Amino acid sequence: MPHRNDLESILLIGSGPIVIGQACEFDYSGTQACRALREEGYRVVLINSNPATIMTDPDMADATYIEPVTAEWVERVIERERPDALLPTMGGQTALNVSLELHDAGVLKRYGVELIGADHQAIRKAENREEFAEAMGRIGLAVPHGGFAKSVDEAVEIAEDTGYPAIIRPSFTLGGGGGGIAYNREEFEKAVRRGLEASPIGEVLIDRSVIGWKEFELELMRDGCDNVVVVCSIENFDAMGVHTGDSITVAPAMTLSDAEYQEMRNAAIAVIREIGVDAGGCNIQFAVDPETAEMLVIEMNPRVSRSSALASKATGFPIARIGAKLAVGYRLDEIENAITRKTMSCFEPVLDYVVVKVPRFAFEKFPMSDPTLGVQMKAVGEVMAIGRTFQQAWLKGFRALENDRCGWHPASSAEDDRLPDVEVPSIRAALRTPTPERSFQIYRALESGLKVEEIAALTGIDPWFLNELAELVEAAARFRDPSGIESSTEPRPEPDAAALLGMKELGFGDAELARLRGVSEAAIRGIRHQHGIRPVYRRVDTCAGEFPAATPYLYSTYETEDESALSERPKVVILGSGPNRIGQGIEFDYCCVSAALALRDEGYETIMVNSNPETVSTDFDISDKLYFEPLTLEDVLEIVEHEKPDGVVVQLGGQTPLGLARALDGLGVPILGTSVDSIDEAEDRRRFDALCQRLGIRTPDGGTATSIEQAIVVAEEIGYPVLVRPSYVLGGRAMEIVYDDPSLREYFERAIRASPEHPVLLDRFLEDAFEADVDAIADGERVVIGGVMQHIEDAGIHSGDSACVVPPYLLRDEDIETMRRHTRELAEALDVRGLINVQYAVFEDDVYVIEVNPRASRTVPFISKAIGVPLARVAARVLAGRRLDDLDLPERPVLLDMAVKEAVLPFDKFPEADPQLGPEMRSTGEVMGLADSFGLAFAKAQLSAGSSLPVSGTLAITVHDRDKPMVTPIARRFHELGFEVRATEGTAGYLGARGIPCGTALKLHEGRPNLLDLLLSGELQLLINTPLGKHAQHDDYEIRRAAVARGVPYTTTLSAASAAADAITALRSRTLSVCSLQDREKRRETVRAELRLPASEQVPT
């Protein structure tokens, strides 16, 4: 059956910003869908608010709208573009919910837009837990449901049946948002209340607990002729009770016999038919009682998902691509298998390897939050590892995590493994509660001689997995001490070739072996190479070798045959950015993918190395060759020595590849672009200060300390407040502003361990300074400034968490010119080839350089979209030796609009943490607002970030004394906009005296009803709350948490408050329209044509 020709244009909805539970897997899926549909000749209209995605690059769709992903804004796009169909299944829960809303509101009918892939009935049946339970009943399958509740009382009644622990699941939320496990009535009521709030329809499901049951997922696809295939089975290492996004998972399922698997497969096929996914994919979760083998259906997602991305990467079966083709009428047996290019997609992939996914967490960023893993997802990223055996994949996965361990091994202190001590009773107690450290506790448990059966009973983890792990622990012990007598005095003999090969076959990394033997990684590598023990690369081929694979999608193992097929073409290795984490996310994947596409155009064979299954970069057809491998020195070096590329790109994948650059360079690997020495000069504090001094560029006074005593001396020299942080960190990890000696001491005790190898940096903190970021590109001859982005929040808020705007709207022109000049001087002095990012602060009319990063920055995709120049692609061409002059890059890119970037914070997932911005980055994602006024651009950005600014209502103000003068004009504007203004007593008096009618609100300790009560009872629509200093802030903390929980927009800085006033003014006075990037580009062309002036006189940025 050919594809449908009654459709011409198709609307695709993206998932918006990266949040916990909805990350760049939807960029991967959406990008695939865009490409698959355009291949068929459809006109693709895309809406997504996330500028860091590849899918929003203007050449991925025909009309790209960077607008809020809400029903209101999607309707505007529909009105303008009049698409024939809407594919709702590619943008996660967000797209599904918005599509359903549009259907329910009659918008789709009004504009004649057809839902394809999954219709509204199927979506509703799968998403509404009550209808789902009924549907499952009809096909004879069981669900763990106790019942549905719309109130706490109803819920309590249900819990009397299900008993405790009980699982609370809000309807229609993503990543298990707002869900929880309750072990007693008190916890239960609290969790229900939270769940009711989180659910957009105010409904929660109370499940009977299946904690400790085995958990499985199947990924299915079904075409319009009712052909169904199971693409992949996934088994969760962690038992039921831990969200699958937080679980270690394994593909294919390891502990199901054929009979059990076929029963599950039959059930899954019945589910997809009953729910009625007519042309697309779904994910179905099952729980199996390990005692009785009773099987329950937990849930079904009628769309692509995190798991479908993982399944695609694990099998080589591109679910989103095929889903898009099915949605336009193809049958599974009409779609080519893109890996074999010989067979069709109507088959079930088989794996002759094992895949392990390991989640990555960021609890260290949210110090007060509860580290227990439960039904609400908390992981911020994940890695996937492929090995020929489970053990190989397991070890590789842990090695790929890029945390402070070199593999799967216990930390040096019990505390870091979340244990009070290393005694058996403590370990046993800890194992009962799943936390991110549990796998390391298992290591310790096995080492301490706990039996596999006991660990299985404590954790619910299948004994088969634990037996595999026990073998690894034994092997490690043998390797550590081959003679069997631990002796610290005798130097252990050099490992022999057989022992080393054995460990490599098991999957141990060099660094891990070095740690075990107490030697350097280089020593292990030396011995290994001396004996010719090198990895070979095998292909992921969907068919376990039955057919030749045309696509080189590779993983390493220690075996006999290499399938990588080396070419003689000029080639470039691009190092990706590894697991997503706070501070290093999709922006860098965007840059790596841009490089792969640009370098392919330049005629290079492009070779991608990455370990992150969520990304576009690990799609096997983005580069010519994909090595799905950890980004460690060992793994990268082996690939480089195997491929012998002309160069390695390290500057686009964030800190991960940059961290490898020096070692690679030292081993003679050709690094493309800016030299490693320059990178070092920018990162090494002393060298950098010297450079700035030479160039006459101001930097904040600062110094380095290796102990607290030294730090106090430095702090007194430069004067408080000071900004302290460990050297070489990402995302402002452990960065704080301290105001005096005691808090500096306290910081040293709490946050870091300083040592000569790990010095601490102290800088004068420039209070109330304006900050700006500049991204530029240089080729050794010219420096082109991409743009100057002014931060909306003041200094002291991490640049990743601060909203920013381009062009700057409050900076003086002369300061902007100074920044441009400094950027140029720095790029020249560092001989930058490629991208450079400089952060500035304007303090008391002087421009200071805060930081220089000679690499792609987080803002590259944002600025690229604002100016209509794909900077990362241009940078890649420069790395390949092209000159900027040849690349037709305007000296000053044309800015048509105001572009605002806003950060998206995960505070709703860490309810105990203080939702306040600071120097440590905590945002997971970002959105972009584009409009012709600052106010409207800011309003759109807020809306996209999930904070819907009110156009009327009550504003509450509670600010630090010193902020009162500054808040006055802001309060006046809100008053003039018709808002009722309320403030705490002192502030209210102050404002009243200045002619602003202002009601009072009680502080928390002043009696009731106080501010918190007003917030909770829905009487406040907006909150301005500036922190009152580190210590007296319990009140603030409670209020901000309540605001997060109730979804009340709040700002903790006055600049953001002022921006909010601009935004509300715009929302009230403007007709809101949308414009695609492609139309903007046409306008830009016109402007350029009109301007045909000397480059330096074009529209200033």
Place this chain on the structure above:
Amino acid sequence: MLTDPSFAGQIVVMTAPMIGNYGTRPEDEQSRRPWVEGFVVKNLSDGAPLGREPLSAYLERHRIPTLVGADTRAITRHIREAGSMRAGIFPAALDEAEALSRVMAEPPMAGRDLATVVSAPEPYRLEHPDAHGSVVCLDYGVKQRSLDLIREAGYSVLVVPANTPTPSLLEARPSGVFVSNGPGDPEAVPGAAEKVRALSDAGLPIFGICLGLQLVARAFGGRTYKLPYGHRGGNHPVKNLDTGAVEITSQNHGFAVHSTAGVLDDAPDLRVTHLNLNDGTIEGIAHISRPVFAVQYHPESAPGPHDSRYLFDQFISAMHTTASTATG
């Protein structure tokens, strides 16, 4: 899988690397004993869940030579390029030339009648308490699950050795004939095709699977040949030409039926009902006028997906129809 008689005379290389994770149970066994000559795996689990026997112990108990830690993917790729071949598992100490000469001394698969070897030595009956009738199973290496499925549908089954003469089969007055799967070359099974033809000429509904299909094809003039490396495993897409639906099937066969562009050669009375989507080979056939049909794959699927179980229903209803025509 180890007990599937179709594997008789063969060394089996597992492409899935993790083998034996959940042990074995007696009810998983598909015939009276394991038939594989040798077993080659990447990784073999030692343990088993409670109530199951570790696979390693099972292999040892049945004295099946097993090679663990092999680069099974390399072997698979070699077989893909060079075709399935004679092979041996030897101690490392054995001289390579000596090993090779021992392998070469073994007969090749083409021309081997293994079906007679694995067939039941004596006839036996599987009774159904209220049977609608009985089915004769020509045992060339039948799997237990096939017999169970027929019996569960309400028929007794008489399993007969490969060499049972046709007249004694007809004496049993069966409602239908099930021609089982089995190992080896269909051409080499003495008298089998002729027997199938005779049973059909007697008006009996016939359902064949795997080797059974090859025998049905040969009974009506078709010819068979050895595939380079056969069809193995549980993920083969097969298109049902009558309904247009695609089934994911379990397969295990080294021979196939000659066809040209999806039409059987030299068998005008047979039509093609199923095709393999990977390579276009014949997967199902039916007689144009008689209740005779067969598939090349394993609808009983033990192991494998259950998409094709409907074929047993089709067989049952063919027997019903024939019975009612006969009585009516």
